[in-house]
Amino acid sequence: MQKVNRLKPFFENIAFEREDNHMIVNFGPQHPSAHGQLRLILELDGEKVTKATPDIGYLHRGMEKMAENMIYNEFLPTTDRMDYIAATSNNYGFALAVETLIGLEVPRRAKVIRMLLLELNRITSHLFWLATHALDVGAMTIFLYAFREREYALDLIEDYCGARLTHSSVRIGGVPLDLPKGWLEKLNAYVNRLPYDIEDYEGLLDQNRIWKMRLEGVGIVTPEQAQSWGCSGPMLRGSGIAWDIRKEEPYELYDEVEFDVPVSTTCDSYGRYKLHMEEMRQSIRILKQLMPMYDETAPEIIAHAPQYVSAPKEQIMTQNYSLMQHFVLVTQGMRPPVGEVYVPTESPKGELGFYINSQGDPYPYRLKLRAPSFFHTALLQEMLVGEYLADVVAIIGNANIVFGEIDR
Amino acid sequence: MRPYSDKQNVQKKPYYSDRYFVAPQIPKEAVESDAVFAQDLAILQAKFEIKEAYIQRGQLVVYIDARDNVALLQTLKDECAYNILSEHSAIDWLAKSNEFELFYQLLSTSKRKRLRVKCFIHEKEVLQSVYGVYKSADWAEREMYDMFGIAISGHPYMKRLLMPDDWFGHPLLKTYPLHGDEAARWYEIDKIFGKEYRDIIGPEERDSARVDENDTYRFARLGHEVPFGAEPSREKTFHDYQEESGVTIVKSLKKSESKIVKERP
Numbered sequence A: 001m002q003k004v005n006r007l008k009p010f011f012e013n014i015a016f017e018r019e020d021n022h023m024i025v026n027f028g029p030q031h032p033s034a035h036g037q038l039r040l041i042l043e044l045d046g047e048k049v050t051k052a053t054p055d056i057g058y059l060h061r062g063m064e065k066m067a068e069n070m071i072y073n074e075f076l077p078t079t080d081r082m083d084y085i086a087a088t089s090n091n092y093g094f095a096l097a098v099e100t101l102i103g104l105e106v107p108r109r110a111k112v113i114r115m116l117l118l119e120l121n122r123i124t125s126h127l128f129w130l131a132t133h134a135l136d137v138g139a140m141t142i143f144l145y146a147f148r149e150r151e152y153a154l155d156l157i158e159d160y161c162g163a164r165l166t167h168s169s170v171r172i173g174g175v176p177l178d179l180p181k182g183w184l185e186k187l188n189a190y191v192n193r194l195p196y197d198i199e200d201y202e203g204l205l206d207q208n209r210i211w212k213m214r215l216e217g218v219g220i221v222t223p224e225q226a227q228s229w230g231c232s233g234p235m236l237r238g239s240g241i242a243w244d245i246r247k248e249e250p251y252e253l254y255d256e257v258e259f260d261v262p263v264s265t266t267c268d269s270y271g272r273y274k275l276h277m278e279e280m281r282q283s284i285r286i287l288k289q290l291m292p293m294y295d296e297t298a299p300e301i302i303a304h305a306p307q308y309v310s311a312p313k314e315q316i317m318t319q320n321y322s323l324m325q326h327f328v329l330v331t332q333g334m335r336p337p338v339g340e341v342y343v344p345t346e347s348p349k350g351e352l353g354f355y356i357n358s359q360g361d362p363y364p365y366r367l368k369l370r371a372p373s374f375f376h377t378a379l380l381q382e383m384l385v386g387e388y389l390a391d392v393v394a395i396i397g398n399a400n401i402v403f404g405e406i407d408r
Numbered sequence B: 001m002r003p004y005s006d007k008q009n010v011q012k013k014p015y016y017s018d019r020y021f022v023a024p025q026i027p028k029e030a031v032e033s034d035a036v037f038a039q040d041l042a043i044l045q046a047k048f049e050i051k052e053a054y055i056q057r058g059q060l061v062v063y064i065d066a067r068d069n070v071a072l073l074q075t076l077k078d079e080c081a082y083n084i085l086s087e088h089s090a091i092d093w094l095a096k097s098n099e100f101e102l103f104y105q106l107l108s109t110s111k112r113k114r115l116r117v118k119c120f121i122h123e124k125e126v127l128q129s130v131y132g133v134y135k136s137a138d139w140a141e142r143e144m145y146d147m148f149g150i151a152i153s154g155h156p157y158m159k160r161l162l163m164p165d166d167w168f169g170h171p172l173l174k175t176y177p178l179h180g181d182e183a184a185r186w187y188e189i190d191k192i193f194g195k196e197y198r199d200i201i202g203p204e205e206r207d208s209a210r211v212d213e214n215d216t217y218r219f220a221r222l223g224h225e226v227p228f229g230a231e232p233s234r235e236k237t238f239h240d241y242q243e244e245s246g247v248t249i250v251k252s253l254k255k256s257e258s259k260i261v262k263e264r265p
Helices: A063-068 A072-079 A087-102 A108-137 A140-161 A183-205 A209-215 A223-228 A269-295 A313-318 A320-331 A372-383 A389-399 A403-407 B035-047 B066-079 B137-148 B182-192 B195-201
Strands: A022-027 A039-045 A048-055 A339-347 A350-358 A366-370 B050-056 B059-064 B084-093 B099-108 B113-122
Touching: A039 A389, A048 A372, A048 A389, A063 A072, A063 A366, A072 A087, A087 A108, A087 A339, A087 A350, A108 A140, A108 A183, A108 A209, A108 A269, A108 A389, A140 A183, A183 A269, A209 A269, A209 A389, A223 A372, A269 A389, A313 A320, A339 B050, A339 B084, A339 B113, A350 A372, A350 B084, A350 B099, A366 B084, A372 A389, A372 A403, A372 B137, B035 B050, B035 B059, B035 B066, B035 B113, B059 B066, B066 B099, B066 B113, B084 B137, B182 B195
Parallel strands: B059 B113
Antiparallel strands: A022 A039, A039 A048, A339 A350, A350 A366, B050 B059, B084 B099, B099 B113
16 A cells, blocks of 8 residues: 655645745756756746756766776776766866876877867767757757767767767877777868858857847856856856866867967857857867877877886787786776875866875775866856746756766 | 674775885975965965965865864955865765865966865864855855765755755765665665565665576576566577578678778778
8 A cells, every 4th residue: 555655755745835926846857958867946936036946966876986996997987977978078087187196198199189089079069069058949950950060070989989979088098099090081071061060050040039039148147156156168258257278277288289268258148159159160270280280199199107007909919018017907906196186177068177086096095076067057046046937948058067977 | 704894994995905015105395386376375374274285286285274264265265366166075084083184176267276275174073164255165065965974054055965865874985885885775665665665675786787697577697588577497598680591671691701801991
C-alpha cells in the first residue's frame, strides 16, 4: 500500500498561492530550454519575476571526489564530461594544471595542435550556443544552419581523435597524435568558408525585429554585478570589462598570435550575442595564423619527462626502458611534487580553473574544478529579478550554461 | 581477521610506495621578488596578522587567521583592487590536525595578478560568510557546506547546493567512501518505496563497474544471455551477427576482398 506522504517530492508542499497575482512556478528540471537539469523556483508577480532560486545538483557525479581516487592520467577522460560541448578545453585545462604542477614544458608542435583544437572547440561551442539560444527564442532556421557548420567542425575533430563529443584529445605533457595527412587542408577549407556562414547568421539575426526585441535590454549584467558574482568569459566581457585570459595571462602560444578581445558595453543579451559572433571570427583568425606555424615545428608531440610522462608509442614498443617506465606510470601513476596550483584557462564559457593540491602521491589530495557556468548560474538569482517570465528562457540561453560543469 | 583499513581516510591509496622516495617540493619564492605582491602584502601586514606569505607558481599565497577573513578580503577588494573572487573551497585535514584548510582564490583584473588567501579552522568552528564582500562566495560557500559540513554564519541562504536537502553526511570528507556510505545505499529505496521495502529490493548498487553473475536483467552475463526474466543458464549463447547469405542492404564481409590500409586516408 502506498503511504500518503510517499512519492511526493517536497517542493510540491510549497503553497501555490494565487492571491494578488503571486505565483510560484517550478521551471525545470525537465524543461527543454533549461539547457540541462536546471530547476528554477520562480516567484512571480503577474508575469514579472520577483524572486528566482536556481536549484542544481541533478547531474552531480562527484568529479572532485572521483579525482581524489584516480591517478592523474585516469582522471583526464572524466574532464570530458564537464563542459561536454567543448570537451577539449576541459582536457586542456586539466593537462595544463598538472603540467604547471610538475613544471613541464610542452613541445611546440603539441602546443600548436592544442591551440588548433581549442579554437575549433570554441567555434563548435559558440555555434552550439547560437543554435540553441536562437531556438529558445524562436528562430528555428539558425538552429539548422549553425548545427550544419558545427557538424563540419566536429568532423575535423573526429578526424583527429576519433571522437565527436568526449574528445580526450590532450595528454598530460602534450598530445597523443600528430595531425593526420591532409587535415590542415580540410581545416583551411573550413575556416575559409565559416566567415561567410557567420555573415549569414548575422544577416538573419542582426536586424531581425523579433530577435532584437527579445534580446535588447534583456538580461542586464552591470559591471559591478559581473565582478562581484565572479563572472568570466563572454559574461564579463559583455559587461564592458576587457578580460580574456588568453590575452592577459597568455598560455601556450597565445602571445605569438594576433587577435582582438571583443568587448560589449551594452551589458545586455544582444551585446553578448554580438560578442559571441566576433569571438568566432577571432578564433578563425587565430586558426589561420596557426596553420603555417604548424609546418615550422619539430615533430615531437609529447614532452620528454620519463618520471611523469610516458614516451611516445613507437618508443614504448621498441625500447625496453620506455616500456618499463610506461608500466610504472600506468599501474602506479606519476607522483608530482608537493604543493598546490590554481591554473585558469579561457574556455569558451569563461574562466575554467583547476586547483590541485598534491601531497606527492599518485592521487591528488584535493582537486577543485572552477567552472564558469557555476558562477553564471548563481548570478541568475539576481539577474532574473524584474524580468518577465518569457525572458527567463532567453536569459538562460544567453548565459551559455552547461550542466556538466555546473554540477560536475 | 579483517584487514586493516584506515577509517580516517578511505580514499584510494597507492598499492606500492617506495619507502625511500621523498617527493620534491614546488619552490616557494620570497614575496619581495615581485613588487606588486610586496606592496599588497605590506598593506595587509599593516592591518592584519599574516602567518606566512610566499609566491608559488606566480601566485601569492597568504596565510591568515580565519577570524580576519571578511575584513581582510574587504581590504584586498577596496585597497588592493582584487575585484573578483574566482574560487573558494576547503581541504580536509581532519585526520592530520582536526582542521579544514580554506582557500580564497582572488583575481585583480587591473593588476593581472592572482592571490590565494588561506586559513585554517577547526572541525566545529563557525566561519564568517564573505558574501557581503564578494557575491560569488554565495554558491561557493553553500557548496563547501554541502561537501564538507563547514558551518557558515551570516550567509543569506545556507542550504545544501548539490546534494539533496535530506542527505546524510558530507561527500568530500576523507572519511566518506567513494561509492557512498550506508545511508546512501538506502537513500532512494527509503525515499521512493519506504523503509519496509528494504528487504524486498535490497541496497542500491553504487559501484558501476560491479558485475553480478546472477543478474539476468542487465547485460552482465555476456555470452550467456537469456530472455528477459528467465533463469540464468550455463549454456553459451550463439551469436551470428552476419548471415552467410547477407541481408538485403548489408553486404557480408569477405576477408579476402577487404583491404588493409597502410595509413589514415
